[in-house]
Amino acid sequence: MSHILHRQTSHHYPAAASAAGIVIRDGTGKEYIDASSGAAVSCLGHSHPDVLAAMRAQLDRLAYAHTSFFTTQVAEELADDLVGHAPAGIGHVFFVSGGSEAIEAALKLARAYFVERGEPQRRYIIARRQSYHGITLGALAVGGREQARAAFVPLLIEAHHVSPAYEYRDRRADERPRDYAERLAQELEAKLHELGGDNVIAFVAETVVGATLGAVPAVGGYFKRVRDICDRHGVLLILDEVMCGMGRTGTLHACEQEGISPDLMAIAKGLGGGYAPIGALLMQERIFDAVAAGSGAFQHSHTYMGHPLACAAALAVQQVIRRDGLLANVQAHGAYLSRRLKERFGNHPFVGDVRGRGLFQGLELVADRASKQPFDPKMQLHARVKRAAMARGLMVYPSAGAADGTSGDNVLLAPPFIVDAAAVDAIVERLGDAIDAATVERTGSRMQEA
Numbered sequence: 001m002s003h004i005l006h007r008q009t010s011h012h013y014p015a016a017a018s019a020a021g022i023v024i025r026d027g028t029g030k031e032y033i034d035a036s037s038g039a040a041v042s043c044l045g046h047s048h049p050d051v052l053a054a055m056r057a058q059l060d061r062l063a064y065a066h067t068s069f070f071t072t073q074v075a076e077e078l079a080d081d082l083v084g085h086a087p088a089g090i091g092h093v094f095f096v097s098g099g100s101e102a103i104e105a106a107l108k109l110a111r112a113y114f115v116e117r118g119e120p121q122r123r124y125i126i127a128r129r130q131s132y133h134g135i136t137l138g139a140l141a142v143g144g145r146e147q148a149r150a151a152f153v154p155l156l157i158e159a160h161h162v163s164p165a166y167e168y169r170d171r172r173a174d175e176r177p178r179d180y181a182e183r184l185a186q187e188l189e190a191k192l193h194e195l196g197g198d199n200v201i202a203f204v205a206e207t208v209v210g211a212t213l214g215a216v217p218a219v220g221g222y223f224k225r226v227r228d229i230c231d232r233h234g235v236l237l238i239l240d241e242v243m244c245g246m247g248r249t250g251t252l253h254a255c256e257q258e259g260i261s262p263d264l265m266a267i268a269k270g271l272g273g274g275y276a277p278i279g280a281l282l283m284q285e286r287i288f289d290a291v292a293a294g295s296g297a298f299q300h301s302h303t304y305m306g307h308p309l310a311c312a313a314a315l316a317v318q319q320v321i322r323r324d325g326l327l328a329n330v331q332a333h334g335a336y337l338s339r340r341l342k343e344r345f346g347n348h349p350f351v352g353d354v355r356g357r358g359l360f361q362g363l364e365l366v367a368d369r370a371s372k373q374p375f376d377p378k379m380q381l382h383a384r385v386k387r388a389a390m391a392r393g394l395m396v397y398p399s400a401g402a403a404d405g406t407s408g409d410n411v412l413l414a415p416p417f418i419v420d421a422a423a424v425d426a427i428v429e430r431l432g433d434a435i436d437a438a439t440v441e442r443t444g445s446r447m448q449e450a
């Protein structure tokens, strides 16, 4: 019997015993293709020799030094590296140990910025429904994943939500994409007027929505309008690129493809590629300047922030991505993955949509393609697909909540950046079998339902 409180108390988890490249092996020797990089984490795959060597060398030098006493060379080098490749205006970095911590830091630094500037009345955060920003209380409050929030609502800070940019379900048939983007922009504008623009701290959004919607990029022009609106009201734009960032969509930062630069940006997951827990908050220089010229301190710290081993891992991961030209591979094999998914699932009776960017692709599962009606959430179809995929030696990342925060199943694919065409073919084939098996199981006969 395990003494760990696992994610699901009734589920038996195989023990991961070893891993190399895009494959994880369990204790019985069974192999799984890691087609989701865990949760969009293992961007270089597993056991990358150059990352391991950098981590070993760091351990031999220094494993840990508390940040209230010291900085370290490796943390400084990683900060230089991140700022050197950051969106326009980003000048400083705050290190943390994961995505939720990066979002917490973003919310608090955004508030601290306005306190430093003498605008303490700013107290509201606006975010979007069907989003996921992490599991700690602040991140959960701004997130829009209803089933994760429900039990904790009495503990959450006040947060306001507007619609996600979710073309598949929300763009009206008679609406052009740009009109839909405008409608969403007007909704944000209206929310700002309702709250009073100068009472609002920030608008928070995933640049490409990950787990809740399943790799959904915004409709064209949306983020430019959001950037303009935030600027007009003096509201900070916080982009959450914890999942979609650090190369996953084919550019280092997903926002590069939107032509905008955020005020604050949370990164994690692919930053350290799973070799060590690390996240970071990137900030515009004017935000750093406000703190430096004001109180001189951001009242927010963690014991393990800037951990040298994590920084060494992240620095090595970023250097390997550049040295090996892996963003080009993300673009090329992302396009190939998208094509293969569309070929396999384009006419599938229970796949309503295939979408994504780069090696960040999602399928939305629907009970009826014409009406886009989701499966009954009680069916837990996402969990069934995951089980069926694992049985076939495939790791994918299905979740629920796409349609309304609770119902609507999607399957997220986010293979490592080193994936090749043969691996993409194997992933699509196994996923097809898994979805067929899971839907047959649910509906009695898939063909009969179709």
Ligand SMILES: Cc1ncc(COP(=O)(O)O)c(C=O)c1O
Residues within 6 Å of the ligand: 039, 098, 099, 100, 101, 103, 132, 133, 134, 135, 206, 210, 211, 240, 241, 242, 243, 244, 268, 269
């Ligand atoms: C977009 C996004 N933000 C934040 C988080 C939280 O990150 P973590 O699980 O590292 O705390 C996640 C995790 O999946 C995420 O996908």
